[in-house]
Amino acid sequence: MLETGSARSRREWVTRKFPDHAQWPRVKRLLHLGGVVCTLHGLAWATYYGTHGMTMLAWVLCALTLVGVACFVIANRRARLSIVLIAHVLLLMTIFVSLAETPTAAAARSTHLFLLPIGAATFFLFRSEGVYLRWILPTLCMVALVWLAIDPVSLGARLERLPDGVRKIRHGLNTLTAMGLTGGVLAIFREDLGEQMNQYSALVRGITQRELRAFLQPQVALNGQVVGAELLLRWDRPGHGLQSPANFIPLAEQTGLIHEIGLMVLRRACVQLADWSALPGVNTWVLSVNVSPLQLASATFVQDVREIVRSTGAPATRLRLEITESALAHDHAQIASTMNALREDGVSWSLDDFGTGFSSLSLLQVLPLDELKIDQTFVRGMGEDASHRELVRKIIEIAAILGVSTVAEGVETEQQRAWLASMGCRVFQGYLFGRPVTADDFHATHVAPRV
DSSP states (O other): OOOOHHHHHHHHHHHSBOSOTTTHHHHHHHHHHHHHHHHHHHHHHHHHHHHTTOHHHHHHHHHHHHHHHHHHHHTTTOBHHHHHHHHHHHHHHHHHHHHHOOOOSSOOOOGGGGHHHHHHHHHHHTTTSOHIIIIIHHHHHHHHHHHHHHOOOOSOTTTOOOOHHHHHHHHHHHHHHHHHHHHHHHHHHHHHHHHHHHHHHHHHHHHHTTOEEEEEEEEEETTSOEEEEEEEEEEEETTTEEEOGGGTHHHHHHHTHHHHHHHHHHHHHHHHHHHHTTSTTTTTOEEEEEOOHHHHTOTTHHHHHHHHHHHHTOOGGGEEEEEEGGGGGSOHHHHHHHHHHHHTTTOEEEEEEETSSSOOHHHHHHSOOOEEEEOHHHHHGGGTOHHHHHHHHHHHHHHHHHTOEEEEOOOOSHHHHHHHHHHTOOEEOSTTTOOOEEHHHHHHHHSOOOO
C-alpha cells in the first residue's frame, strides 16, 4: 500500500538532514557556543538555587544543563527535529524563568534578555524553512522579549527568594552573557551572509556571461529508440567546474533569479525543439524542461511561455514541462488553471520525482498530467528487496488508472530496465542509455546526419 503524501512529508520533515552542507559548520559553532553557555549557566544557578531552597528553579536550571549537553551531541548528528526542539525548549524555559523573576528597585528583570540571541539564532537557522520556523518563531521571541521588558508580571516570590545583592549580580551576568551571545550569533552568521552575497554575485555574473549550460539526457522507448530528452541545467562556474542545479537553484529561488533563469532555459528548449522540427525522424521527439514552483506561481508564466513558443517557432505539442511535488503544496486551483491554460496550447505536463513529496491521489485526478516520472531512488532500490519492486509496480498501476504514461529515472542496469518493462513502464532515462551531454554531443550520438 502506498504511503499517503501527508504521512510521507511528515516523515521526511523529521528525518531530513538540516541544514545544507555548506551552512553546517556555522550551525555547529552556534551549537557549541550555546552548549557552553547553557551548561555553565545551568550548573552554576542550579547549584545556587538548590542550596538555597528554591527547588523548582533548581530543576529548571538542571534541565538547562541537559539542553547544553544535547547541543554538543546534536552538533555531530545534523538532526533536524532535535534542533527545532531545542529552539522551542529554550524559548519556553527562558519565558518561565523570566516570569519567576520579581523585578525590584535593586535589579530589574534580566533573564528575558536571552530571548534576543534565541530570536536571532532562529531567524538565521530557519530562514530557508516554512512560514512558522522562518517568521513566526523569531517573532514570538521578540514579542516575548518586549512583553517581559515592559510588564512586571511575575509568578510570585514563592519561586525565587534572592537577596538584593545576588539580584544585582544576576542582572549583570545575564546582561553581559545575553549581549555576548547575541554578538556571537551575529558574528557566526555574518560569514554565512557574506558567502551568500558572494554566491549571488557569482550567479548574476554566470547568467550574464552565459556560464549556465544546457545539457540533454536521452529518453528511450522499450524498443531502444530515442523518443525525447530532458534538458538539464549545469553551471560551468570558473574555478569550480560544472555544478549541479542543487548547488545554485535554491539560491536562485531565494533571490528571485529563478524567474530569469527559468525563462532562459525555456527559450533554449524551444530553440532546440524548433531545430528538431526540421529533421526527419527527430521532429516527433519531446523535450522535457523543469519548472520551479515559483515560476508556476507567477502571474505572467502562461503569457511568458506562449511568447517564447511563438517567437522561436517551436511546436508546443513537443514541449513538456516538469513540475515537482513540492509545487503541489501551493494553491491547487491556481496551479490547475495554469496547467490547463498551457495544455490548451498543446504543452504537456509531467510530475517529476513522483512519490517523494506532497501529492495525493485525489489531487492527481484533477491535474492535467500527461506523465509521471518514477523517482530514481525507487528505481535504485529495486535490487534490494521485492518490496521496492512492488512499490514501483503500484506507481505504474496508479499511472495507468490515471491514464498517464510513466518514465523511469535513474535506470543504470539492464536488470532494472527488464524489471520496469515487465511492470508496464515503456520509457526510460538514466546512465544505461546515456549521460547528460551538450546539445552538439547529443546530436552527434543520437541524430542521424542528413544526406
